[in-house]
Amino acid sequence: MTALLEARGVVKRFGGVVALDGLDLAVTAGEIIGLIGPNGSGKTTFFNVATGIYAANAGNVMFDGADITRVPARAIYRAGVSRTFQRSRLSLPLSIFDNIMIGNHKRLNQGLWFNLVKRGDFKREFEASYHAARALVEVFEPALAGRMFEPVAGLPMIDRRRIEICRALISEPKLLLLDEPSAGMTHDETAELMNDILLVRERKKDLTIIIVEHEMGVIERITNRCVVLNFGRKIAEGPYRDVAADAQVQEAYLGVA
Amino acid sequence: MAGDAKTSRAAVWPGIIALAIAAGYLIALLAVEKQSLIIALLAVGIIVVIAAAWFGLLDGVSHAFSDHEDALGGFAILALLAVGAFFHEDHFVLLLVTTVLLYSVATLGLNIQFGYAGVLNFAGASFFGIGAYTSAVLNAHTALPHLIVLLIGGLLAALIGSLLLLPVLRTRGHYAAVVTIAFALLFKTFLEVNDVLGGPQGMQVKGMTILGWSFNDNIEIGGISLSFYMNYFMISLLLLIGAFVVVRRLERSWIGLNLDALRLDETAASCFGLDVVRWKITAFLIGNFLIGVAGAMFGMVGSFVAPNNYTFADSLILVSILLLGGIGNPWGLIVATFIVVVVPEKLQTIQEYRFLLYALLVIGVLLFRPEGLLPRPVRRYFPGWQP
Ligand SMILES: Nc1ncnc2c1ncn2[C@@H]1O[C@H](COP(=O)(O)OP(=O)(O)OP(=O)(O)O)[C@@H](O)[C@H]1O
Ligand SMILES: [Mg+2]
Numbered sequence: 001m002t003a004l005l006e007a008r009g010v011v012k013r014f015g016g017v018v019a020l021d022g023l024d025l026a027v028t029a030g031e032i033i034g035l036i037g038p039n040g041s042g043k044t045t046f047f048n049v050a051t052g053i054y055a056a057n058a059g060n061v062m063f064d065g066a067d068i069t070r071v072p073a074r075a076i077y078r079a080g081v082s083r084t085f086q087r088s089r090l091s092l093p094l095s096i097f098d099n100i101m102i103g104n105h106k107r108l109n110q111g112l113w114f115n116l117v118k119r120g121d122f123k124r125e126f127e128a129s130y131h132a133a134r135a136l137v138e139v140f141e142p143a144l145a146g147r148m149f150e151p152v153a154g155l156p157m158i159d160r161r162r163i164e165i166c167r168a169l170i171s172e173p174k175l176l177l178l179d180e181p182s183a184g185m186t187h188d189e190t191a192e193l194m195n196d197i198l199l200v201r202e203r204k205k206d207l208t209i210i211i212v213e214h215e216m217g218v219i220e221r222i223t224n225r226c227v228v229l230n231f232g233r234k235i236a237e238g239p240y241r242d243v244a245a246d247a248q249v250q251e252a253y254l255g256v257a
Numbered sequence: 258m259a260g261d262a263k264t265s266r267a268a269v270w271p272g273i274i275a276l277a278i279a280a281g282y283l284i285a286l287l288a289v290e291k292q293s294l295i296i297a298l299l300a301v302g303i304i305v306v307i308a309a310a311w312f313g314l315l316d317g318v319s320h321a322f323s324d325h326e327d328a329l330g331g332f333a334i335l336a337l338l339a340v341g342a343f344f345h346e347d348h349f350v351l352l353l354v355t356t357v358l359l360y361s362v363a364t365l366g367l368n369i370q371f372g373y374a375g376v377l378n379f380a381g382a383s384f385f386g387i388g389a390y391t392s393a394v395l396n397a398h399t400a401l402p403h404l405i406v407l408l409i410g411g412l413l414a415a416l417i418g419s420l421l422l423l424p425v426l427r428t429r430g431h432y433a434a435v436v437t438i439a440f441a442l443l444f445k446t447f448l449e450v451n452d453v454l455g456g457p458q459g460m461q462v463k464g465m466t467i468l469g470w471s472f473n474d475n476i477e478i479g480g481i482s483l484s485f486y487m488n489y490f491m492i493s494l495l496l497l498i499g500a501f502v503v504v505r506r507l508e509r510s511w512i513g514l515n516l517d518a519l520r521l522d523e524t525a526a527s528c529f530g531l532d533v534v535r536w537k538i539t540a541f542l543i544g545n546f547l548i549g550v551a552g553a554m555f556g557m558v559g560s561f562v563a564p565n566n567y568t569f570a571d572s573l574i575l576v577s578i579l580l581l582g583g584i585g586n587p588w589g590l591i592v593a594t595f596i597v598v599v600v601p602e603k604l605q606t607i608q609e610y611r612f613l614l615y616a617l618l619v620i621g622v623l624l625f626r627p628e629g630l631l632p633r634p635v636r637r638y639f640p641g642w643q644p
Contacts, residue, residue: 051528077530091521094514095635101511102518105530108511112539115510116503122510126638134644148644151635167529 002065004029004208005050005081005175009059012045012232019045021232022059029174032201032209034219034240037229038252043212044086045232047177051083052076064174078106080174084164084181086212092153096144096163099152100133103167136166140196157184162193169200178211182218190215194222216244228252266641271314272321272329280336283595284343286603287350295603319634322588326505326640334498341490351486353602355558358493359551361594362500364578365587366547369504371576372585372633373513374540375520376426377434381575383444384414384545386567388552389462390454393562396463403465407496407553414549415542426537441569448564459563462556465489473560489558496554497591500547504587507543509638516540517636570612577619583629592630 003026012020019042027033035043048054050061052073060069068076082103090099101108108125109115115122130148138145140162144155152163161181168176181197182190201207213219219226220240228236228243230252236243243249282302289295309315322329337354344350363385370376378384388410395406421440425432449457464473465488476483507513518526519533527533556562574597582593597618601611622629 053524053528073524073527074530074532077528083528085525089522089525091518091525093521093635094517098514098517098636101514102526102531103529105511105515110511110515112512115512116506119506123639130644149635149637171529 003027003062004064005210006062007046007050007059008062010046010049010056010061011058012042012049012054013057019232020049020056023229023232023234025227025234027175027208027210029208030206031225032211032223034223034226035210035212035229036214036216036219036226036243037235041229041252042232043229044179046229047083047179047210047212050076051081051177077171077173081177082168082171082173082175083177084161084168084179086179086183088157088160088164090152090160090164090167093151095149096137096152096155097130097133097148099163100136100166100170101129104129104133104170107171133166133170136170136200137163139199140166140193158189158193161185162196165193165197172204174206174208176207176209178209178213180212180214182213182215187215187217190218194218198222216240220244266643267320267324268317269321269325269328271317272325273332275318275321276329276332276336280339283340283599286599287340287344287353289603292604292606299600299604319631323634323637324641330501334494337494341487341494345481345483345487348484348486351484351490352558353599355486355490355493356555357594357598358490358497359555359558360575360578360598361591362493362497362551362554363548364575364582364590364594365497365500365504366544366551367575367579368544368585368587368590369507369516369540369547370544371579373508373516373520374537375516376422376537376541377431377576378418378437378541378544379434379569379572379576380418380437380441380444381548382567382569382571383441384418384548385552385555385571385575386444386448386562386564387414387417388549388554389556389559389562389567390448391549392553392556393460393462394454396557397460403467403557407550410553410556411546411548411550414552415545418545419538419542422541423538426541427534437572438569441572445564445568448567455563457564459561459565462560462562464560465492465554465557486558489554493554493558496550500551501587503543503547508585509636512536512539513636574615577615580619581622581629583631583633585633586629586631589629589631589633 005027007023007025010020010023011018023042023046035046037043045054049056052068052071052075056069060067062068063076063079063081066079068079091102108129134145134148137148141159144159144162152160155163165181182193185193201209211223223240225238226240226243227234228249235252236246236249286295286298289298340354341351363381367378367381370378391410391413392406395401395409396403421436422433425436448454454460464471473485475485476487515531515536519531519536523533578590578593578597581597583589597615601608601614607614
C-alpha cells in the first residue's frame with residue numbers, strides 16, 4: 001500500500017524551540033488517524049507544515065505521489081488537502097454561505113469575465129453551490145440551513161465549529177486535517193459532531209482523516225490508528241488500545257514512569 | 258423547517274420615498290444662497306435623519322434597497338436627472354454636482370481597494386491627477402478620440418499604481434499604505450518642477466468632443482437653453498452608473514468573496530487556494546482604473562489642471578469619504594461624497610476650516626458609528642433572491 005501522506009524526517013524549529021524533531025509519519029488512503037500528544041508536542045505544527053503555512057527546516061512531505069515540502073498552501077489545497085484550525089478561523093462578518101464558499105475556491109469559476117459579465121452563468125453556479133452547501137450544513141445542523149445568509153459572528157462556538165468543518169469538506173478533499181474540532185464542546189456535542197463527520201464520510205469512503213483530539217473516548221471510537229507525539233517526535237504508533245497501554249505514552253501524558 | 262426564514266420581499270416604497278426626499282432636499286440645499294438658511298437646512302437634515310433612525314424608519318429603507326436594488330437604482334438615476342434638470346442653466350451647481358459624480362467614481366475605486374481587498378491607498382488624488390493630466394496632455398497634443406483618452410487615463414493610473422505597488426503588495430502589513438503616502442507627496446513635487454506639464458501653474462485642458470459634439474457649447478433645444486455643463490453632467494452620470502455596476506457585480510461574485518476572505522484572514526484564505534497577491538493586485542488595478550477614468554473626465558470638466566488640486570490632503574479627503582459613507586457600501590459612498598463635496602462649497606463661512614470639519618466628522622463617525630453612515634450589509638449575490 002502506498003501512503004497518501006508521508007512525512008520523512010520533518011524538522012521545524014522556531015528559534016530555539018524544536019517543534020518537530022525528525023518526524024516520520026505515513027497515512028494510507030481511507031484511514032482515520034488520531035494524532036495525539038501532550039500540549040506543545042507539535043501536532044498543530046505538523047498540520048501547518050503539511051498544509052504549507054510553515055516551511056519545514058529539513059525533511060520532506062509527500063502527498064498523493066508528489067513532493068509538497070516547498071509548495072505554497074494554495075497548491076496543497078488544490079491537490080486535495082483541507083483543514084480546520086484549532087482556534088476557529090472563520091471570517092466573522094461574512095455569512096455562513098460565504099464562509100463555506102471560501103473552502104470551495106478551487107471548484108468555482110474565478111474568471112473576471114465570468115464573474116462580472118456572464119451573470120446568468122454565474123447565477124447557475126451560485127445556485128448549484130448554494131444547494132451543495134446547504135445539503136452539507138443540513139448534515140451537521142438542520143437549523144442552520146435556513147440561515148445561510150446570516151453572518152457567522154452571531155453564531156455560538158459549536159455552530160462555528162460545524163461551519164468550519166463544512167468549509168473544509170465542501171471541496172471534497174482527499175485528506176481532511178481536523179485540529180481539535182470539538183474544543184469547547186460538551187461531551188454529548190462532541191459525540192454528535194463526530195457522528196456527523198462519520199456520516200459525511202459514509203458517502204465518500206475514501207476520505208482520509210487525521211484528527212487531533214484531547215478526548216480519548218473520541219479517539220478510541222473513530223480512529224483506526226493513532227500516532228503519539230512528544231517533543232516533536234513520534235513515540236508510539238498503532239491501534240488506540242495498544243498505544244494507550246504503552247509505558248512511554250503514559251509517561252508523556254501523566255509524567256509517571 | 259427548511260426555507261421558512263422569510264419568503265416575502267420587503268416593500269419598495271420606503272426606498273422611493275427616501276430617494277424623493279433626498280432629491281428634494283438636495284435641490285433646496287443647492288438652490289439656497291443665504292448662509293443662515295443653509296445652516297438651518299443642514300440642521301433640519303441632520304435632525305430628520307437622526308429622528309428617522311430613532312423611530313426605526315431607516316430600516317424599511319435599507320430593506321427596500323437590499324431587496325429591490327435594481328429598481329431603486331433606476332429611481333436614483335431619475336432623482337439625479339431631476340436635480341440636473343432643475344439646475345439646467347446653472348453653471349455653478351451643475352459643475353458642483355458633476356464633481357460629486359466623478360469623486361464618487363473615484364471613491365468607488367478606492368472602495369474596491371480598501372473596502373474589499375484591505376489595501377489602503379493614500380494617493381487617490383494623485384491617481385485621479387494622473388488621469389486629469391493625461392487628458393490635458395493628450396487633448397493638447399494628439400487627435401485621439403476623447404473617450405479613448407478617458408480609457409488611457411484609467412489605464413495609466415492602473416499601470417503607474419501597479420509599478421509602484423507590485424513589490425510591496427507581496428508583503429503583509431501596511432507597507433502599501435506607506436508607499437502610497439510617499440507617492441502622493443512626490444507626485445505634487447514632480448508636477449511642480451515639470452515644465453512640460455506646466456509646472457506649478459498647471460495647464461489648460463481642451464474640452465471634450467464626441468463625434469463632433471463639443472461639450473463646451475451651451476445647448477439650445479426648442480427655445481430652452483441648457484448650460485454646457487449639462488453635457489458633462491450626463492457623461493459623468495453614465496460613468497458613475499458604469500462604476501456602480503462594476504463595483505456591485507464585483508462584490509456579488511466569487512471575486513468579491515475572495516477579496517473579503519483575504520482582507521479578513523490571509524492565512525486561512527491561502528489554505529483554501531486563494532492566490533493572495535494576484536487578487537490584491539487585481540483589486541488595486543480595477544480600483545485605480547476607475548480613479549484614473551474619473552480623473553481624466555474631471556480634467557476635461559474643469560478645463561484646467563494644476564498640482565495644487567491633487568495633493569495628499571485631497572487624497573485624505575477621498576479616504577475620509579470612504580470612512581464616512583460606510584466602507585464597502587457604494588450607496589453610502591455616494592451619499593458621503595455629496596456631503597463632503599457640497600457642504601463646504603455651500604457654507605462659505607466654513608471653507609477655511611474645511612479640514613478641521615472633515616477631521617471632526619471622521620472622528621465622530623469612528624466613535625459613534627464605526628461602520629459609517631450606511632454600514633455594508635451582508636453579501637447577497639442577487640438582490641431579492643430566495644432559495
Ligand atoms: N508560530 C510559532 N512561533 C513560535 N513557536 C511556535 C509557533 N508555533 C508553535 N510553536 C511552538 O512549537 C511547539 C509545538 O507547538 P504546537 O502548537 O505544534 O503544539 P500542539 O501539539 O498543537 O499543542 P496543543 O495541544 O497545545 O495545541 C510549542 O512549544 C510552541 O510554543
Ligand atoms: Mg495544537
